[in-house]
Amino acid sequence: MPAIATQLTDIKGIGPKLAEQLQALNIYNLADWFFHLPFRYEDRSRLTPIGAAQPMRPAVVQGEVKGASVVFGKRRSLLVKLQDHSGTISLRFYHFSAAQKKQFSTGNLIRCYGEPRRGASGLELYHPEYQLLEDGHDQQLEAQLTPVYPATDGISQQRLRILHEESLALLRQHKVALNDLLPADWLQQWQLPTLEQALVFLHQPPADTQLALLENGQHPAQKRLILEELLAHQLSLHRLRAQVQSHQAPTLAEKPALQQQLLQQLPFTPTGAQSRVVEEIAADLARPFPMLRLVQGDVGSGKTLVAALAACQALAAGYQVALMAPTEILAEQHLHNLSAWFEPMDIQCGWLAGKVKGKARQNTLQQLADGGIRLAIGTHALFQDDVAFHNLGLVIIDEQHRFGVHQRLSLREKGRQQGLSPHQLIMTATPIPRTLAMSAYADLDTSVIDELPPGRSPITTVAISDQRRDEVIQRVQSACQEGRQAYWVCTLIEESEALQCQAAENTATDLREALPQLRIGLVHGRMKAAEKAAIMAAFKAHEIDLLVATTVIEVGVDVPNSSLMIIENPERLGLAQLHQLRGRVGRGAAKSHCVLLYKAPLSLTSKQRLQVMRDSQDGFYIAEQDLQIRGPGELLGTRQTGLQMLRIADLQRDGDLLPQVRTMAEQIWQNHPEAVEPLIRRWLGDAERFATV
Structure with a gap:
């Protein structure tokens, strides 16, 4: 060696x-x-007398074999009787060999470890680990925990x-x-x-x-490794930030005229929180390296206006802006809002999604390349190979956790021209718990819109068993007859989109039979984009009273007249998604309600989650509870690699160490740069496990 x-x-x-x-x-x-x-x-360092063994408490016992036989019940098993001075216990093996059986000859001394359970012959150990003590000689017990x-x-x-x-x-x-x-x-x-x-x-x-x-996880030896692992993840994000900021970006000086022009069109003024975040973004855009800023805002806090005001700064400097959303419904909502604001100011908006084909697509691509389209809105189609921008200065990514690392990288690469990289503004309406924000998003500057616009009504949330479905249907009828509108959201545990859409279609059919006097629409993910857009427009225009939908309406749908939401099988969704769905109502002055129509009986975890929804409308509190109940892996989504790969650390248990880890990362970065790469390599290997780009 x-x-x-x-x-x-x-x-x-x-x-x-x-x-x-x-x-x-x-x-x-x-x-x-x-x-x-x-x-x-396991503690195998002390011997327990057989007579003192207790059910469900693991123990080391030792005794003499008094008999061994193959017994035939529901399953064939080897039953061994073991006895010491204090009593008798049985060992039972469902899988055994002839050689094993021979080891249990009468008179042999056996030591074994297992968890006693009550069985047909009294206390029994099922498939215990055991050793034959040769010639009856006692052997030393373990000196350490096993x-x-x-x-x-x-x-x-x-x-x-x-x-x-x-x-x-x-x-x-x-x-x-x-x-x-x-x-x-x-x-x-x-x-x-x-x-x-x-x-x-x-x-x-x-x-x-x-x-x-x-x-x-409280022993100093564990804390030593937990700190080092969290430090490695923090350093990987520091390195990522340094890589991005080593590039130059266009310096977008503040030119408030275009922003003022936009604000003059609006029937409201921005909240204090919106204005503060816009100022933070403006300062970033004026620097010569790429902005990396995450804007968090609870449902309805006005992130779209913040994004539009940021876009004004890039547009006023002569650069293009691209806004990417994860679904066509959300992208279409942005297109509708931003076109209404920008086209009166003579700024052409363009639309690019998977459904845009043929001449329409070629025309859009040409205008993106020659700069005719100044504000591009779309889905992941924006970063496909044949898309080229004239001078992309700002990339806005909505609901960024739904995009993979490489998708975000691709859009950034598209904007790299003449040695300049575009600025990045990342938005989410899924509030991120403090512990995740300090770890998964450590490479980003963070802004929080922590104030809702005036005029939003609180939402009353109730949980009702689906055995009372008829009552809920009557409630929908009453609300719609009073001139209000309602959503009925169908969820399925199956991942299959086809099955989810089928469930929505069946529900719509049932509701049309039960409520013939109401105008009932249906929207789901398998419809063509134009069809979905037409139904959403009809709902917004109050040509539809009740909209039956899958979770495609989770984000980006704004119909102030809708004041009632029914969510079927809410126990199958995460808290963050339930909170997003609930945020589709409460957008007008009328009192709004959300009914969680669950299927009994509920598990303890499901009861906990529905209780959180009833108790709070604070997205950050809900996100913290979601983190505790489901863990970071699920909350971030499978695309957010890295944090669910933690080997020793646990964000829920070790979140209090994160401020110390951030300080450690700064010190290592500045004073011990030679340790950065070895630490990242030790804990993350060569994998790209970055939560954000």
């Missing part, structure tokens, strides 16, 4: 075949191996433990290339162990270690 181990196969017992198997556990190199930590521990590792087919816990013992011996002998990348004075300041001490401890904790500390 070489003096210094540099690869997995340098560990005794790991050959090429096993190294390949370990890839199923995301173990590709030595660092991955050492950071493949136990997810729980680690339990994430495992995969073909690699047993016992084998993982033996291999880790081999590798830890190399670590103690300093025969492993694993550097401590945190400054020594930090370890002293925060009373943290070295990397070697932390890893040795977590793989082999002494028997007297408090299990509760380990279970809650």
Whole structure:
């Protein structure tokens, strides 16, 4: 073996075949191996008398075999009777070999570990780990807590433990290339162990270690690694920000005339929060490097106006602006609003989506390339290969969490001309909990529109079992007869869009039969864009009383006269999505209601989530609760890679460390730049795991 181990196969017992198997556990190199930590521990350091064993409490017991026999009940099993001075317990094996059966000869001394359960013969241990104590000689109990590792087919816990013992011996002998990348004075300041001490401890904790500390991630050895992992993610975003800001961007000086022209058209004035955010954006746009700003605003807070005022600054400087939205319905809503504002000011708006074909598409592409279209609005079609801009100065991305990293990169690349990159404004109506904002979006400057425009009415939310569906239908009829409008949203647990649309069609048919006097429309994701747009326009013009829809109406639909929303099967949606849907009502002066029509019985988690919806209309509070209930992976969406790949840290549990981690990242970046790349490589590998671009 070489003096210094540099690869997995340098560990005794790991050959090429096993190294390949370990890839199923995301173990590709030595660092991955050492950071493949136990997810729980078992205390096998003390012997429990059989008579003192209690149901559901794992224990080590030891006794003499009094008999073993194959019994035939519902399933064939091997039943072994074990006895010590205090009592008798049964071991039951449903999968066993002849060699195993032979080990349980009467009189043999057996030590085993398992969780006793009540069975047909009293307390039983099902498939316990066991060892035969040869010649009746007692053997020493474990000196440490026993680690339990994430495992995969073909690699047993016992084998993982033996291999880790081999590798830890190399670590103690300093025969492993694993550097401590945190400054020594930090370890002293925060009373943290070295990397070697932390890893040795977590793989082999002494028997007297408090299990509760380990279970809650509170032990200093865990904190040492948690801080380092969060630091690596923070540094990856620092690096991304530095890469983006190493490019030059057009300097867009403030020219307020166009903004004033836009504001004069409006029947309202911006809120204080909107004005503050516009000023923050204006300062960014005037700098010679790309703006990277995230604007968060709860449902109905007026993000579209903020985006329009930002666009004015780029347009006034002679540059093009592109606004990209994740769905055609949302993109069409933006097109409708922005065209109404900008075309009277002689600024041509263009539309590009997947459904734009043939001559219409070619005409749009030509006008984008020659600068005739100054404000482009569309879906992901904006970054397809054949799209070229004349001089793109600002990219606005709405509901950015729905786009993948490469999609956002593509649009930025399109604007890179003559050495200049466009500015980026990213908007979301999905409030981001503080812990996620400090980690997933650490490369972005953040603005929050924390004030709703005047005139918005509060929404009363109630949860009703679908057994009272007829009452809810009557409620819809009453609201519509009073001149109001309503939404009926259909959700399905299946991912299939076809099934969701079918459910909406069936619901619309049923409601038309139950409410023949109402004008009922239907909109879903499989309709053609023109058809969807026509139905939404008819609903807005009050030519439709009740709109039956799938969750395509989650964002971008603004009909102030709609004051009632029914959401079927709300237990199948996340809180953030429910909050978005609910935000489609309450946009006018009339009192608004949201009915969560759930299917009984509800699970405990579903009850918790619906209670949160009843209790609060604060999007940030709801997002925090969503994070606690569902975790960061689901909340960010599968495209937001990185945070759901955390190995040791947990954003819910360790969120209080993030301010410290941000300070650490700044210090490492400035004072220890040589440690940045090794830290990122150790924890993130070479994968592109950036939450934002």
